[in-house]
């Protein structure tokens with residue numbers, strides 16, 4: 119597994135490039151974008167390989183549909199169950215391709231494989247099933263949260279402080295538990311109502327042509343953020359955003 123950075127074609131380590139060049143082929147999921155057309159993140163991987171490992175074939179595995187109905191995902195337990203079913207379906211699809219294509223395979227993983235990425239779990243599932251035997255090596259990548267911090271010239275917490283990394287789905291819980299610095303990933307929307315006094319440093323489509331940065335008091339910038347998300351989706355066909363929220367008045371890094 120090769121962390122490839124979170125959008126910028128040159129946000130990839132020398133070690134990762136070397137691994138790509140030594141691989142027999144590469145493998146990645148192809149998702150059906152909600153807007154139709156091509157999967158922009160698969161296309162970005164093709165571009166990245168073309169630049170750093172010309173000639174390396176990227177084999178696409180059609181990603182099984184995930185149940186996104188609110189009745190199936192309303193609690194954390196339901197959500198986890200849906201995701202585990204989806205992982206099983208993905209593991210089966212990947213196993214089939216891996217069984218047909220021997221050799222060293224590079225799996226280009228968006229950002230860093232340690233943050234909200236299921237590839238490692240899927241590979242573990244495949245090995246647990248026992249049909250295929252392989253060794254997995256993980257090469258780190260630059261995560262979107264690192265790009266966010268760099269672009270805003272931020273340290274993610276105060277001196278000796280704590281930062282919590284969570285999802286949009288669990289933000290409320292983390293805030294209620296008293297967190298002061300929260301990095302939020304996997305946002306289907308911006309669940310920020312009632313957090314007007316918090317400070318936000320937001321990044322949309324980081325590393326891409328549409329990269330957009332916004333910072334300020336939540337109450338002052340929330341409308342701009344919603345607009346920025348809509349604009350990115352309309353103009354670039356995809357939007358991914360990540361942000362740091364800091365409680366109260368202290369906006370020093």
Ligand SMILES: C[S@@+](CC[C@H](N)C(=O)[O-])C[C@H]1O[C@@H](n2cnc3c(N)ncnc32)[C@H](O)[C@@H]1O
Nearest residue numbers: 124125229230233261262303304323324358359
């Ligand atoms: C499935 S997670 C994968 C995260 C990835 N493993 C990483 O380390 O960045 C996808 C989430 O990461 C964040 N993300 C990834 N790439 C991004 C980008 N280029 N700009 C802003 N956020 C991004 C968003 O929160 C998005 O919903």
